[in-house]
Amino acid sequence: MGGKKQEKKSFRSKIAAVKRYLPLYFMMLPAMAYLLINNYLPMSGLVLAFKKYRARDGIWGSEWVGFKNFSFLLKNKELPILFRNTIGYNICFIIVNMVLGVILAILITEIRNQKFRKFAQSSILFPFVVSIIIVSYMVRGFLDPEAGLMNHILEAMGRDPVSWYDVSKYWPGILIFVNTWKSVGYGCILYISAILGIDASLFESASLDGANKFQKIWYITLPFLKPTVITVALLSIGKIFNSDFGLFYQVPQGSGLITNVTQTIDTFVYKALTTHSDIGMSAAASFFQSVIGFLLVMIFNAITNKISKENALF
Incomplete structure (x- = not known):
């Protein structure tokens, strides 16, 4: 009973x-409905990576070709350049956005005026919500060979104008700068949230012990930011084989003279898709990127688990 x-x-x-x-x-x-419709239901389309898709036959009726679609990407002579650009830029983006995001978050949380702090937070996040198409026109306003602001500044300094969209050596710096301006705010807001969650009594105790501002940041703020930084880094590593399509396609304005430093896996596949209309090939490239991203997350999470188990994702 x-x-x-x-x-x-x-x-x-x-x-x-x-x-x-x-x-x-x-x-x-x-x-949950968004995740189901946008993230999980489309997974059934992964089968396209292994088929020669024909619209009249549909997804399930199209011919099965195995790994043939993957050969388009893996046997392409431009593959080393695509890998170099995709991975290299993403590593730079992760490092620059992380370091600058932490610095800005610490500086913003040190602002005592609440209204100015809110203004700073809104300002740092605003570029993140701006359409990349608008950003591409803003960049064009600076770099236009004839009417661009940068060439006017160079002429005022007595230097020759530069045809920015024809010279590849400037574009790694330009793309990193544009990505940082647009994306650093998102991570910065996450770091600000983590800093504001730190118990204020810890800083008060440190002040009583004679700690200066730098010591408080080094021994209190940064250790408490560690879990957030690791989480953001792991999520970013999962996308290291993917690129911001808008950044690499819209901002360079499709200039063919600088493709050696602006073309990534995503832009290459898009151009090939528009040329050959091979959906299976595009699906294979996306599947390949997802698998590599998943493996990288698992590897780096395992490393994190060994070094600092409490900060690992799982």
């Missing part, structure tokens, strides 16, 4: 918990 009463009590407590959190479950439904 006692066991049955205990089971009924446990069941009632579970029902009460469900009723208590029911509003939160309803709030979660739109996000």
